[in-house]
Amino acid sequence: MMEKELSWLSFNARVLQEAADEKTPLIERVRFLGIFSNNQDEFFRVRVAGIRRKIMIEEARGGGEASRTLLADINHRVLELQHRFDDIYQRLLVDLARRNLFLINETQLSDFHKTWLKTYFREKIRRHIIPILLNKHSKIERNLEDGLTYLVAEIRHQNNTQYAFIPVPSDKVPRFVQLPAEGSRKRATLILLDNIIRHCVNDLFAGMFEFDSVRCYSMKLTRDAEYDISNEIDTSLLEKMSSGLKQRLTAEPVRLVYDREMPKTMLDMLTEQLGASSYDSVIPGGRYHNFRDFMEFPNPGRKYLEHEKIPTISTKQFSRCTNSFDAISADDILLHYPYHRFAHLTEWLRQAAYDPAVTSIKLNIYRAAKRSQVLSTLIEAVKNGKDVTVVVELAARFDEEANIGWAKVLTDAGVRVSFGVPSLKVHAKLALISRIEFGEMVDYAHIGTGNFNEKTAKFYTDLALFTKDPNITKEVGVVFDFIAHPYRRIKVNHLLVAPIDARRKLYKLIDGEIRNKRAGKSAGISLKLNNLVDPGLIKRLYDASRNGVQVKLIIRGMCSLITELPGISDNIKAISVIDKYLEHPRIMVFNNNDDPKVFITSGDWMSRNLDNRVEVGCPIYSAKLKKQILQLLAIQWQDTLKARRIDRYQTNPYVKRGNRKKMRSQLATFEYLMEQEPPATAN
Numbered sequence: 155m156m157e158k159e160l161s162w163l164s165f166n167a168r169v170l171q172e173a174a175d176e177k178t179p180l181i182e183r184v185r186f187l188g189i190f191s192n193n194q195d196e197f198f199r200v201r202v203a204g205i206r207r208k209i210m211i212e213e214a215r216g217g218g219e220a221s222r223t224l225l226a227d228i229n230h231r232v233l234e235l236q237h238r239f240d241d242i243y244q245r246l247l248v249d250l251a252r253r254n255l256f257l258i259n260e261t262q263l264s265d266f267h268k269t270w271l272k273t274y275f276r277e278k279i280r281r282h283i284i285p286i287l288l289n290k291h292s293k294i295e296r297n298l299e300d301g302l303t304y305l306v307a308e309i310r311h312q313n314n315t316q317y318a319f320i321p322v323p324s325d326k327v328p329r330f331v332q333l334p335a336e337g338s339r340k341r342a343t344l345i346l347l348d349n350i351i352r353h354c355v356n357d358l359f360a361g362m363f364e365f366d367s368v369r370c371y372s373m374k375l376t377r378d379a380e381y382d383i384s385n386e387i388d389t390s391l392l393e394k395m396s397s398g399l400k401q402r403l404t405a406e407p408v409r410l411v412y413d414r415e416m417p418k419t420m421l422d423m424l425t426e427q428l429g430a431s432s433y434d435s436v437i438p439g440g441r442y443h444n445f446r447d448f449m450e451f452p453n454p455g456r457k458y459l460e461h462e463k464i465p466t467i468s469t470k471q472f473s474r475c476t477n478s479f480d481a482i483s484a485d486d487i488l489l490h491y492p493y494h495r496f497a498h499l500t501e502w503l504r505q506a507a508y509d510p511a512v513t514s515i516k517l518n519i520y521r522a523a524k525r526s527q528v529l530s531t532l533i534e535a536v537k538n539g540k541d542v543t544v545v546v547e548l549a550a551r552f553d554e555e556a557n558i559g560w561a562k563v564l565t566d567a568g569v570r571v572s573f574g575v576p577s578l579k580v581h582a583k584l585a586l587i588s589r590i591e592f593g594e595m596v597d598y599a600h601i602g603t604g605n606f607n608e609k610t611a612k613f614y615t616d617l618a619l620f621t622k623d624p625n626i627t628k629e630v631g632v633v634f635d636f637i638a639h640p641y642r643r644i645k646v647n648h649l650l651v652a653p654i655d656a657r658r659k660l661y662k663l664i665d666g667e668i669r670n671k672r673a674g675k676s677a678g679i680s681l682k683l684n685n686l687v688d689p690g691l692i693k694r695l696y697d698a699s700r701n702g703v704q705v706k707l708i709i710r711g712m713c714s715l716i717t718e719l720p721g722i723s724d725n726i727k728a729i730s731v732i733d734k735y736l737e738h739p740r741i742m743v744f745n746n747n748d749d750p751k752v753f754i755t756s757g758d759w760m761s762r763n764l765d766n767r768v769e770v771g772c773p774i775y776s777a778k779l780k781k782q783i784l785q786l787l788a789i790q791w792q793d794t795l796k797a798r799r800i801d802r803y804q805t806n807p808y809v810k811r812g813n814r815k816k817m818r819s820q821l822a823t824f825e826y827l828m829e830q831e832p833p834a835t836a837n
Contacts, residue, residue: 158687161712164804181459188448198409203378254341260353275354282323300377303444305370329447342454371416374443376409414438478502487620496611507535517585518545533567543570575640582770597627601772614738650771678745682708685758699725728800793819
């Protein structure tokens with residue numbers, strides 16, 4: 155099996171391919187540099203940090219050689235990607251200039267812009283900057299924030315040198331500033347916040363220090379994203395999580411990225427002050443860090459430099475009915491975000507909030523939007539006397555603080571807030587609304603592959619099923635009961651519920667295809683997942699391949715399964731699609747002798763999802779919706795522009811087009827879904 159961390163870097167290399175691809179609009183290419191950088195940050199905070207901890211534990215036991223080798227391989231690959239990143243960035247600057255878009259630095263300023271920026275700095279930026287001085291009282295290793303870019307200033311006066319760390323306040327001031335036009339020049343000029351500070355750095359220290367010169371070099375520290383939480387019985391879960399977040403602020407460094415032009419004396423000072431160990435990654439880079447801000451790179455009015463905006467679809471199944479419950483009663487509904495409007499979901503909840511027939515609403519939150527209409531609606535439902543229960547996952551990595559805040563707001567509003575199952579993350583995407591119809595209680599359920607998050611629904615592709623099928627809704631209720639009372643045994647016949655029975659049922663489904671193939675029946679497996687790294691399931695897929703079962707994989711991220719191994723994975727093909735939207739649905743199809751069993755699920759094929767999280771997979775029973783999902787998978791397999799093969803070497807070759815026409819699957823998906831709707835419903 156491929157090490158999952160190396161496979162993850164192969165995935166991020168695919169993201170970098172989009173930045174290099176000249177067929178991708180220019181501004182989008184720059185933004186893909188931001189996505190790549192954001193991904194790398196999380197990789198070090200989580201995965202590299204995990205290996206680092208593992209080495210420490212293994213060395214204490216007299217081992218650790220394999221983990222050290224893996225870390226060395228990772229660092230080698232990271233440096234390769236960094237060099238490629240720097241080359242692409244320089245090429246993109248040239249391409250931007252050819253289109254009269256200039257991203258300049260402080261040495262390229264005209265006299266007019268120098269003066270303008272001095273005023274801009276004093277009025278907009280300076281109040282947000284308090285340098286941290288290096289002296290015998292400072293504790294730099296504790297005071298530098300994770301993931302924030304700093305300019306390390308070397309302040310020289312005669313033979314004395316003073317160091318100061320200047321935070322780049324991109325959370326308070328735009329990272330990109332468009333400079334005013336000079337005369338009649340038809341050009342757009344942008345400058346990074348970092349370079350404005352460099353230009354005005356003397357103003358920052360004037361009157362505070364005597365100095366002959368100030369030189370600035372950038373750096374960024376990445377810390378371990380894990381944290382220890384106290385097990386004291388008298389400490390509430392909220393208090394434990396809050397304490398853990400504070401620990402993260404001072405967690406061990408796992409990566410130091412610095413300007414490769416930085417003087418050696420300054421670099422030596424940094425590594426000494428930060429306590430960089432032999433396990434830390436000290437990586438030379440360019441002048442700028444926190445390239446994740448390039449995800450928001452502005453486009454000064456040139457529409458052709460961005461992807462054409464795809465309108466959202468109002469599905470006729472909802473829009474033709476007077477209320478959402480009538481629409482779901484008529485037939486199961488499957489939404490495909492961001493092609494379909496997320497507003498269909500929020501409208502369903504809005505109606506439930508004041509529908510006299512609705513008695514209760516249950517929903518679980520893993521990641522919510524900052525200004526969540528979903529959660530605001532549930533608060534309004536309480537005011538109308540509805541019994542509202544929200545399961546808030548406090549341990550959603552990097553969203554802990556936001557979820558703690560929402561938990562408090564919901565509790566204060568009278569919502570019944572649950573924090574899920576001890577030792578298990580609740581990652582399922584469920585909602586259950588109970589309604590009295592003709593004197594009987596009827597349940598309506600939502601089962602999705604993505605979060606109840608209005609923001610991510612605009613650029614994550616996901617599936618959401620709405621149903622009142624009692625076979626499904628009853629078992630969704632059972633899952634909510636399990637979350638509330640995890641000590642009770644549960645049994646479900648239709649859903650796949652991790653960690654209760656999902657692994658066992660998946661093994662059984664794969665084994666069923668092997669038996670069919672051996673019996674001369676039709677067999678096959680098609681999977682679309684974010685990550686495929688679970689050893690047990692990979693072994694089962696290898697078994698299926700050895701028995702002649704054709705396995706087709708669409709994997710966005712990590713894929714530890716190795717394709718094209720003679721006698722082991724000859725019958726397994728894998729591709730990955732990287733494009734405008736982040737591919738996020740999890741879909742599983744088992745041929746079942748030409749009577750396909752189709753599932754959507756919240757969980758990837760990872761050990762953590764199957765054994766340490768509450769995940770739910772749902773069968774699709776509607777023949778119409780089955781056909782739709784199969785067609786959507788077929789469209790992705792026909793992609794000739796954005797699909798890459800995941801080969802045994804993970805080199806990410808693009809799928810060869812041959813004599814086939816050009817086809818971009820995300821655009822083709824929109825066109826396919828539009829064919830299901832009257833033309834007037836797009837808006």
